[in-house]
Amino acid sequence: MTTTIGIPILLGLLLLPIYTVIAGFLFGKPRDFRTAGIGLGVMAVMAVFMIGSTAMMGIAFGLITPF
Amino acid sequence: MSTTNNTILTPLKTLSVKFLALVVVLGIAALVMLEAIVHQLQHGLAVTDLASWGTQEGVTWGIYIGTFEWFAGMAVGALAAVGYIRYNELTRYDIIARIGELWALIAGLSAAYLIVIDLGRPDRVLNILTAWFVTVQYSPLAWDVTFVTALLVMTSTMLILSLRRDFSEMNLNKLPVYTALIGELLTLGFRPEEREKLDSMLRWLGLALLILAFTGGMVPGWLLGVVGAQAGWYGGIAGIAFLSAGLLSGVAVLAITAGVLRYLYGMEEALPEEVFVGLGKALTLLGFVYLVVQFNNLLPSIFPMAPLAESQVGEAMLYGHFATDFWLAMAAVAIPMLILVLFRERMLARCWAGGGQRGHAVGRVGQESTDRHRAAHVLLGAALRGGHLRADARRVGDHDRGDPGRDPPVLDSDETRADGPTAR
Numbered sequence: 009m010t011t012t013i014g015i016p017i018l019l020g021l022l023l024l025p026i027y028t029v030i031a032g033f034l035f036g037k038p039r040d041f042r043t044a045g046i047g048l049g050v051m052a053v054m055a056v057f058m059i060g061s062t063a064m065m066g067i068a069f070g071l072i073t074p075f
Numbered sequence: 076m077s078t079t080n081n082t083i084l085t086p087l088k089t090l091s092v093k094f095l096a097l098v099v100v101l102g103i104a105a106l107v108m109l110e111a112i113v114h115q116l117q118h119g120l121a122v123t124d125l126a127s128w129g130t131q132e133g134v135t136w137g138i139y140i141g142t143f144e145w146f147a148g149m150a151v152g153a154l155a156a157v158g159y160i161r162y163n164e165l166t167r168y169d170i171i172a173r174i175g176e177l178w179a180l181i182a183g184l185s186a187a188y189l190i191v192i193d194l195g196r197p198d199r200v201l202n203i204l205t206a207w208f209v210t211v212q213y214s215p216l217a218w219d220v221t222f223v224t225a226l227l228v229m230t231s232t233m234l235i236l237s238l239r240r241d242f243s244e245m246n247l248n249k250l251p252v253y254t255a256l257i258g259e260l261l262t263l264g265f266r267p268e269e270r271e272k273l274d275s276m277l278r279w280l281g282l283a284l285l286i287l288a289f290t291g292g293m294v295p296g297w298l299l300g301v302v303g304a305q306a307g308w309y310g311g312i313a314g315i316a317f318l319s320a321g322l323l324s325g326v327a328v329l330a331i332t333a334g335v336l337r338y339l340y341g342m343e344e345a346l347p348e349e350v351f352v353g354l355g356k357a358l359t360l361l362g363f364v365y366l367v368v369q370f371n372n373l374l375p376s377i378f379p380m381a382p383l384a385e386s387q388v389g390e391a392m393l394y395g396h397f398a399t400d401f402w403l404a405m406a407a408v409a410i411p412m413l414i415l416v417l418f419r420e421r422m423l424a425r426c427w428a429g430g431g432q433r434g435h436a437v438g439r440v441g442q443e444s445t446d447r448h449r450a451a452h453v454l455l456g457a458a459l460r461g462g463h464l465r466a467d468a469r470r471v472g473d474h475d476r477g478d479p480g481r482d483p484p485v486l487d488s489d490e491t492r493a494d495g496p497t498a499r
Contacts, residue, residue: 014212021290022221025229025283032279040272046264047276051232058227063204065191070198073116 083170083345086336087251112192120195139193140298143186145324147219147295148317150182150226152325155288156357157233161281164274168353170346174332176237178325179230187223215297222291229287233280235261240273292318307388312372319368323361323408330354352422355415362412366405 029051033044115122123138157175160168191197203210203220210217242258243265250258293314299305300313330351337346375381376389392401415422 012212014214014218017218018211018221022218022225022294024290025225025287028283028286029229029232029280032282033276036275036279038271038275040269043269043272043276047232047236047280050235051228054228054231054235055224058224058231059204062187062191062224063201065188066197066200069112069116069191070196072113073196073198 082340082342084250085340087254115192116197120193139189143189143193144295144299144317146182146186146189147223148321149325149328150179150186150223150230151288151292151295151318151321152323152327152361153179153182153329154226154230154284154292154325155322156326156329157230158281158284158286158288161233161237161277162285163281164278167347168350170336170342171329171333171350171354173234173237174336175325175329176230176234178328178332179226180234182325183223183227183230187227190220190223215294215301219294219298222287222294225287225291229280229284233277233284236273236280237277239265240270240277243267243270288322289318292321295321306382306384307376307392310372310375312368316368316372319361319365323358323365326354326357326361330358348422355422359412359415359419362408362415365408366412369405 030048033047034041153175157172157179159165160172160175165172191200194200194203203217207217207220211221238257239261242262245258247255247258247262296314296317299308299317300310303309333346333354334351336342373389373392376385377393378386381389391397
């Protein structure tokens, strides 16, 4: 069914790079969880920043929209 | 190396009148655009004069989404180039990777902005975000929002982590104060033993960017390809058509940016001709693939058995209303591609003659750099030949590790020079 194709596409295709990064950072050689943590932390902060700034942009634009 | 670094840092240390003039001109253009945005937000999308078009008139989304697709495409191409360079550690192409990281970020932000502004009421972006958990189950637009967000997050992570590594090797005291401040921030808590892990992480991130480019890179094409009512767009090839166009325009924008930098700031040593020959080969292949995909895209619509609406679109593009635009666009890809193919030998010969003259410079930066330089050629060349990549990469890797059991790459021997670095 068309309406259920989204979940396989999201989990199986779109998030593949994220799995790769998490697995590669944590278990790639040389093992160093501190540096891996810094990398994943940067990624998490950037995710919050990107989504948050998009929302802020929408709100800021919305302020000058009279309708 | 110091000469190269000095050349690269010149733009950071100098402030010319031409640069300031350019900033003023672009600043004025930005202000004019800002006024236009405020005007549209206050009076609605009707001011774009697309109000009488709309879905019922045959235009699904208008010029904003067209521009969005263009930026998303460039981001995909830049992503793929950065991923390839970082994953294979082609250090000779490091500057191209850095340009690519910046371009992917700029293009991704522009794409995101264009989606928001196209909503007419941009505060509705909050609906997109809050309804994502539901819409992602069926809406290509939600997949696209996911892709663009992933692109922005991963590219900015790549930029930050690669800068962390690069700044850790630099003497921050010799940099301009604003650059040094960024360096201090990015190398916060850096330990020397991190270096090896950072190299490995950048490779993994490079692989992830490559995957993202070739999987998520199809999504903006699906946006148009799944709309059954849109003749000319609907069909299974839309994702691939978008990917092939994106890869081509993304690598092209990197080549143009690098060319402008080299010309304006005299970066002949940092951006040698070999790098442009590599990019040129990539563009030749990507241009060819693009034209093949477009041919496949168009053929069904001009075939006598095509549905009426499809054939009308196909004919309008090939012989009718859109013919000038269409053929100019095709020529803009085909002519540079043919030039790159026809003058390939001459470019390579010139490149290798230049390489000989630069022998002393290469000698200065040490054997490792020379090996990396060779590795870059072998890997890019092999990739463009569409095969032998693994074998060549392995051979170069063995050579880098000093494995005496295998032959080193013989790129600069006389017999390979005639055919360039990819002759083997």
